[in-house]
Every structure is written in C-alpha cells, then in structure tokens.
Amino acid sequence: MDVIVLEDADEVGAVVADLVVELLAEKPAATLGLATGSSPLPTYQRLIHLHRQGKVSFVQATAVMLDEYLGLPEGHPQSYRTFIIEEFIGSIDLQVERLHSPDPTATDLEREGQRYEEVIVGAGGVDLQLLGIGRDGHIGFNEPTSSLASRTRVKTLTRQTVEDNARFFDSVDDVPTHVLTQGLGTILDSRHAVLIATGASKASALAAAVEGPVSAMCPASILQMHPKATVVADMAAGAGLRLLDYYADTQRGKAALER
Ligand code: F6R
Numbered sequence: 001m002d003v004i005v006l007e008d009a010d011e012v013g014a015v016v017a018d019l020v021v022e023l024l025a026e027k028p029a030a031t032l033g034l035a036t037g038s039s040p041l042p043t044y045q046r047l048i049h050l051h052r053q054g055k056v057s058f059v060q061a062t063a064v065m066l067d068e069y070l071g072l073p074e075g076h077p078q079s080y081r082t083f084i085i086e087e088f089i090g091s092i093d094l095q096v097e098r099l100h101s102p103d104p105t106a107t108d109l110e111r112e113g114q115r116y117e118e119v120i121v122g123a124g125g126v127d128l129q130l131l132g133i134g135r136d137g138h139i140g141f142n143e144p145t146s147s148l149a150s151r152t153r154v155k156t157l158t159r160q161t162v163e164d165n166a167r168f169f170d171s172v173d174d175v176p177t178h179v180l181t182q183g184l185g186t187i188l189d190s191r192h193a194v195l196i197a198t199g200a201s202k203a204s205a206l207a208a209a210v211e212g213p214v215s216a217m218c219p220a221s222i223l224q225m226h227p228k229a230t231v232v233a234d235m236a237a238g239a240g241l242r243l244l245d246y247y248a249d250t251q252r253g254k255a256a257l258e259r
Helices: 009-026 041-052 080-087 109-122 159-168 184-188 200-211 219-225 244-258
Strands: 002-006 031-034 062-065 067-069 128-131 153-156 178-181 193-197 229-234
Touching: 002 009, 002 244, 009 041, 009 128, 009 193, 009 229, 062 080, 067 080, 109 153, 109 178, 184 219, 193 200, 193 219, 200 219, 200 229, 219 229
Parallel strands: 002 229, 031 062, 031 128, 128 193, 193 229
Antiparallel strands: 067 178, 153 178
C-alpha cells in the first residue's frame, strides 16, 4: 500500500483529484468508482473546480457507484444516486446515462447484485475506485465479518454505521438499515483503489486497515491484498499509524526521485 498523510482534508482532496485528472488524461474513457459520504466531497469539489477551468473532462468517462440504500422513497435527497448527482455529477460533463448504481427498487435483490456485477464488467471494470472508511473499518458497506471475497449483495448496517449516517437525516429512525453494496471481491478487482480517510474519528480504523492483520473484522484491511492501493489521509486520521514517519520519508524519497 502506498500511504500518503497530508495536513488536512483539502490537501487530501487536491491530491486525490490529481490522481483522477492524471487517469483521465491517459484514458479519457476510464471508469471511475464513486463513493458517497463526506470523505470524498473535497475531491469532488476540487474536480468540479478543475473541470470549470477546462483542466479535466469526463465526457467519455463512465462512473459506477459503490452502494445504495434500500427502502428510501424514489428521489429521496439522501439516496446515494441523488446525492452523487447533486454533489458531483450534476456539475461536470459526465453523461448521466453513464452513471451506474445498484437499483434499490429491484424486486429480486439477489439478481440485482448479479446484474450490477455485470454492469461493472460491461463498463470494462473500474480503473480507479474511490473509497471512504467507516469507523468500524467498513469500505462500501461491507461491515465487519463480510466475506473477503464477497460480490454485490444486500448488507445490514451496524448500529454504529446507522448512527454515523444519521447526520444526513432528520432522525436516526429515518436512516435505512439495509443497503446494496459492492462486495470486497468486487472492490479488489478495481485497477487502482484509493482510500480517503479524514478526521480523528477514523484514526483507529485506518491504523487497523493499514497496519493490522488482514481480517474480516476490519474489512478495509483487505486492501493490503490489492495490487495497487493508495491511502490518502489527513494528519488527524493518520494519527494512529505507527509508521507515520516512514510514510513521510517515503513521500520525500519519491519527490526526490521525481526531481
Ligand atoms: C459510501 C460508503 C461508505 C463511506 C463510509 C465513510 O458510499 O461506501 O463506506 O465511505 O461510511 O463515510 P464518511 O465519508 O461520510 O465518513
């Protein structure tokens, strides 16, 4: 894993946005894997800014979302599809027909999980998957004990995750308890996984994911098995990393090689 620890969430957003810009410069028809929640928002804001300056175009790109809530009325502002259109897609030139998400209204949700896997394969696979991390170490909504080989399927959120997500709803009772989420096996198939972690509340989950054993109790730790995983954290989220100095030295070393 490549671990980058920066000062704050804005710096994290700028560095992750650069990774997306570099990818699209090389491969304009790339497939981006999008996460929702707070962690990627500075990245999306930076990408919108760069797009407005004419520095990046998504016109040939495809996007696939990580997950979607079950049970929200159609068009609910907190449905992840609505959220990503509001926060990102609606402000760039990615064609909305090329934004894919799991369909929470499908009558056969198991079949919907399989269909979604086929959509991802049909899009040529994910070139760059953006991820946030839950306080319990989830990525996507693969909660602790998720199979490390899982594919897109229904998951039940833990009480802690429901409470964490309540800030987006009027009350905790309005937060859906079930989701359709890409599995850990699905995420592992992406060509580049980029985990964003910001804020002190993520410090212990991030330390477990990066430096702990690979374990279904910290689903993000499966990224240790990913051939190309980059972690971009701010100081607050990186505070629990034992090798913090080493990551800083590695970055300095790389910068020296590039000069
Ligand atoms: C969202 C997702 C989740 C979040 C995680 C962190 O699509 O898959 O794994 O990334 O719950 O959420 P925030 O960023 O809001 O702290």
